[in-house]
Amino acid sequence: MKYMLIMRSNDQAVEDYENLDFTEVIAAMGAYNESLIKAGVLLGGEGLSDAKEGFVVDFDSTPPVITDGPYGETKELFNGFWIIQASSPEEAAEWAKRCPLGPGSKLEVRRVNELEDFPQDNEWIQKEAGWRAEAEGRLSAANPAE
Amino acid sequence: MTDTDAPGAVEPASGDADPAADHARRAVAAVWRIESARIVATLTRFVGDVGQAEDLAQEALVEALRQWPAEGVPNKPGAWLTAVAKRRAIDGWRRRERLDERYAALARDLEQQGAEASDTFWDPDTIDDDILRLIFVSCHPVLSREAQIALTLRIVGGLGSEEIARAFLVPTATVQQRIVRAKKTLAAAKVPFEVPEPNEYAARLASVLQVLYLIFNEGYLPAAGDEWVRPDVSAEALRLSRMVAGLMPREPEAQSLVALMEFTASRFAARTARDGTPIPLDEQDRSRWDRAQIGRGQAALARADAIGRGRGAYGLQAAIAECHAVAPSVDDTDWARIVLLYEALGRLAPSPVVDLNRAVAVAMSTGPASALRIVDELVANGRLAGYAPLPAVRGELLRRLGRTSEARSELETAARLTGNEQERASLLAKIAALAPPAPPAD
Numbered sequence: 001m002k003y004m005l006i007m008r009s010n011d012q013a014v015e016d017y018e019n020l021d022f023t024e025v026i027a028a029m030g031a032y033n034e035s036l037i038k039a040g041v042l043l044g045g046e047g048l049s050d051a052k053e054g055f056v057v058d059f060d061s062t063p064p065v066i067t068d069g070p071y072g073e074t075k076e077l078f079n080g081f082w083i084i085q086a087s088s089p090e091e092a093a094e095w096a097k098r099c100p101l102g103p104g105s106k107l108e109v110r111r112v113n114e115l116e117d118f119p120q121d122n123e124w125i126q127k128e129a130g131w132r133a134e135a136e137g138r139l140s141a142a143n144p145a146e
Numbered sequence: 147m148t149d150t151d152a153p154g155a156v157e158p159a160s161g162d163a164d165p166a167a168d169h170a171r172r173a174v175a176a177v178w179r180i181e182s183a184r185i186v187a188t189l190t191r192f193v194g195d196v197g198q199a200e201d202l203a204q205e206a207l208v209e210a211l212r213q214w215p216a217e218g219v220p221n222k223p224g225a226w227l228t229a230v231a232k233r234r235a236i237d238g239w240r241r242r243e244r245l246d247e248r249y250a251a252l253a254r255d256l257e258q259q260g261a262e263a264s265d266t267f268w269d270p271d272t273i274d275d276d277i278l279r280l281i282f283v284s285c286h287p288v289l290s291r292e293a294q295i296a297l298t299l300r301i302v303g304g305l306g307s308e309e310i311a312r313a314f315l316v317p318t319a320t321v322q323q324r325i326v327r328a329k330k331t332l333a334a335a336k337v338p339f340e341v342p343e344p345n346e347y348a349a350r351l352a353s354v355l356q357v358l359y360l361i362f363n364e365g366y367l368p369a370a371g372d373e374w375v376r377p378d379v380s381a382e383a384l385r386l387s388r389m390v391a392g393l394m395p396r397e398p399e400a401q402s403l404v405a406l407m408e409f410t411a412s413r414f415a416a417r418t419a420r421d422g423t424p425i426p427l428d429e430q431d432r433s434r435w436d437r438a439q440i441g442r443g444q445a446a447l448a449r450a451d452a453i454g455r456g457r458g459a460y461g462l463q464a465a466i467a468e469c470h471a472v473a474p475s476v477d478d479t480d481w482a483r484i485v486l487l488y489e490a491l492g493r494l495a496p497s498p499v500v501d502l503n504r505a506v507a508v509a510m511s512t513g514p515a516s517a518l519r520i521v522d523e524l525v526a527n528g529r530l531a532g533y534a535p536l537p538a539v540r541g542e543l544l545r546r547l548g549r550t551s552e553a554r555s556e557l558e559t560a561a562r563l564t565g566n567e568q569e570r571a572s573l574l575a576k577i578a579a580l581a582p583p584a585p586p587a588d
Contacts, residue, residue: 040392
């Protein structure tokens with residue numbers, strides 16, 4: 001199972017964070033990331049730059065409207081994410097608990113959908129398979145290891 | 147107590163009367179999975195014996211199951227488990243009145259340091275080394291391959307006997323026996339808890355990687371049994387390989403094995419139909435390949451190359467898998483490059499199976515005639531006699547060359563030889579699609 005750990009912090013926490021010793025922050029996060037790597041569970045992750053650089057595409061109207069500042073209306077900033085491999089929700093929770101974050105921060109833990117989660121008889125999935133079915137007549141033993 | 151299973155081995159207690167206890171049990175299982183290798187590694191350094199260390203860790207785990215539901219999971223669960231296990235070790239030595247000098251010193255240390263002992267013992271750099279030693283001990287050559295696999299999954303992966311048994315389709319008792327016997331063998335052979343000496347390092351690392359690859363293939367290659375469990379087996383092998391690569395960042399073959407597994411596993415979703423029928427590479431829906439996983443494979447292969455010691459057997463296989471992974475279709479695959487990679491692989495690790503694979507790539511790249519020459523050599527030297535893919539490939543090449551009756555006879559041989567029903571069905575379909583044989587001349 002794949003899980004996404006989504007880092008969210010409120011304005012106050014972000015401000016507090018900026019006042020912390022940056023090398024300490026880097027060291028704590030670095031150690032956490034290293035522990036994920038050494039356990040073989042880290043699949044990916046990125047930190048996000050200042051929310052001011054971002055924008056939002058709002059689908060309330062057609063065509064969608066682009067507005068600046070993704071978090072104009074909310075207090076919780078989405079700052080970055082990790083994707084990890086875990087064998088259970090509890091294991092994902094255990095890893096999340098070890099993240100070096102403080103008050104005002106939250107980690108949202110979401111399971112990443114796998115292909116099996118989608119209806120396999122979906123028209124578009126089948127159509128896609130049809131487009132590729134022209135492989136007929138080719139050497140089917142293209143990879144005997146298959 | 148010697149073979150208590152990790153809680154993860156127990157099926158989720160669906161009928162459990164106490165959901166709080168069930169939740170605690172799952173939390174303990176999660177901690178165990180994350181911490182068990184570190185705990186057993188640390189304890190092995192403490193008591194000098196992997197088997198005993200694992201028993202002690204399991205006892206601490208039982209203690210956790212007793213205490214954590216009421217008191218909550220401690221702040222540093224790994225340190226907690228280690229401390230409990232060490233206290234158990236000392237109690238045991240006392241009970242058996244074998245408190246010799248060394249043990250006495252250890253016991254004194256632990257008592258003096260009191261509660262902080264666990265923290266001072268918990269030096270991340272030492273633990274990394276310890277886990278590496280643990281991996282080399284689990285894959286030690288005094289053990290059989292089956293024992294190496296069982297012990298690696300159990301001691302390094304933290305899997306329970308039942309999970310291992312399910313993965314390898316053998317009874318739980320067999321796995322338990324293998325583990326008990328493996329521990330005894332290690333103790334009897336007085337296997338030291340260390341990374342091997344430089345002169346045997348390469349051979350032992352190759353053995354570690356091979357054990358991981360065997361575990362991976364157990365999950366990947368279609369075989370009888372519960373298909374849902376088996377992607378998990380591959381996922382565990384991949385996790386352990388990432389772990390080894392993380393502990394040995396300067397070993398190109400460890401990085402390459404990760405790359406090979408990532409590329410191979412990226413096709414998991416596309417390689418079987420819903421009814422379990424295997425789908426050959428050229429018929430797979432490539433939109434279902436896991437692009438993120440392919441990206442991770444490329445990153446791992448780039449790390450291997452960046453070390454600058456050239457490509458080994460896993461590196462070459464990973465490079466071949468990468469060619470398939472990045473190609474939009476069978477026709478748009480860089481077959482010429484695959485031929486070169488197979489040639490390199492054949493020089494590095496000569497094998498008739500590699501030659502057969504190369505022949506298939508040659509057929510795709512320069513046509514069936516040159517491929518047939520390679521296959522005919524393989525037939526002549528007889529080393530693949532009885533191997534179904536040989537007549538299957540030869541039959542296909544002959545069919546493409548229009549030599550229909552020879553193709554028919556080869557495909558029939560292949561259909562007779564294969565043990566896989568799906569494979570037989572597809573060969574028979576191919577035979578049926580051939581032009582009818584010429585009427586016998588009277």
